[in-house]
Amino acid sequence: MTILEKILEVKRLEVKQLLMEEQVVSCETLSKRASLFETLRKSDRLEVISEMKRASPSKGMIADQADPVTQATAYERAGAACISVLTDKQFFKGSFDDLTAVAEAVQIPILCKDFIIHEVQIDRAMEAKASVILLIVAALDDMTLQRLHTYATGKGLEVLVEVHNAKELSQALKIDAELIGVNNRDLRTFEVDLSRTEEVARIFPFNENRVFISESGIMSAADAKRVASAGASAVLVGESLMRSDSVEDSLRSLQVPRGGVLL
Numbered sequence: 001m002t003i004l005e006k007i008l009e010v011k012r013l014e015v016k017q018l019l020m021e022e023q024v025v026s027c028e029t030l031s032k033r034a035s036l037f038e039t040l041r042k043s044d045r046l047e048v049i050s051e052m053k054r055a056s057p058s059k060g061m062i063a064d065q066a067d068p069v070t071q072a073t074a075y076e077r078a079g080a081a082c083i084s085v086l087t088d089k090q091f092f093k094g095s096f097d098d099l100t101a102v103a104e105a106v107q108i109p110i111l112c113k114d115f116i117i118h119e120v121q122i123d124r125a126m127e128a129k130a131s132v133i134l135l136i137v138a139a140l141d142d143m144t145l146q147r148l149h150t151y152a153t154g155k156g157l158e159v160l161v162e163v164h165n166a167k168e169l170s171q172a173l174k175i176d177a178e179l180i181g182v183n184n185r186d187l188r189t190f191e192v193d194l195s196r197t198e199e200v201a202r203i204f205p206f207n208e209n210r211v212f213i214s215e216s217g218i219m220s221a222a223d224a225k226r227v228a229s230a231g232a233s234a235v236l237v238g239e240s241l242m243r244s245d246s247v248e249d250s251l252r253s254l255q256v257p258r259g260g261v262l263l
């Protein structure tokens, strides 16, 4: 069984529980935040979506003492475009309390980083004050992807659609995703390879209706330059910022000029 399959098994149980509790109210009001899509579209530098990540299945413990609010306010001061907060408990040691604490401490867009397979999780993310959710193409069949995307955008949330290859890119394009991220980490083998970004960029139909984001394994300004010149508008960075002794300097060093397609 792959790690993704294991995670999805846990998520199916979580969904069952959420549905039984009926505690999650589908809230209709969204906290006022800038649009991540507009921020990325207008920027002429590589923007940073910085992540609050205590641990991961591939790296084990990364920063168990990290305080989400301290981390998030440093990210915001350094000019992050968005803060991603892992909310999965079992595999990433995150929580919805982390997400809410971060959302209340900063003004920039907040991404709920979880494995979403059902509407009730979207309600929960919104209730916890997220403004962006993640949908992972590899975790969803076409119909569910479409349904969850429509549900989330209908509520005013933005959706980052994560792909790994050409086939998954075409699925993301079919649902008119505006924010498309290529995960450089293979969720099955944990192998990280920035050439995934370059491969998908080569066939990415760049236009003003969508932006291209490179996710995972960005460790240095050199990595940032590499994906920027492939056409990325933003990078999603967790581990290297969580481990940094000077978070703000590290984040700023990734905000390199956009090298790729400027529209």
Ligand SMILES: O=P(O)(O)OC[C@@H](O)[C@@H](O)c1c[nH]c2ccccc12
Binding pocket: 051, 053, 113, 114, 136, 162, 183, 215, 216, 217, 218, 236, 237, 238, 239, 240
């Ligand atoms: O810590 P890294 O290598 O900088 O990666 C961050 C982010 O891309 C990664 O956490 C991630 C990307 N897609 C995901 C899906 C689920 C959980 C985690 C992720």
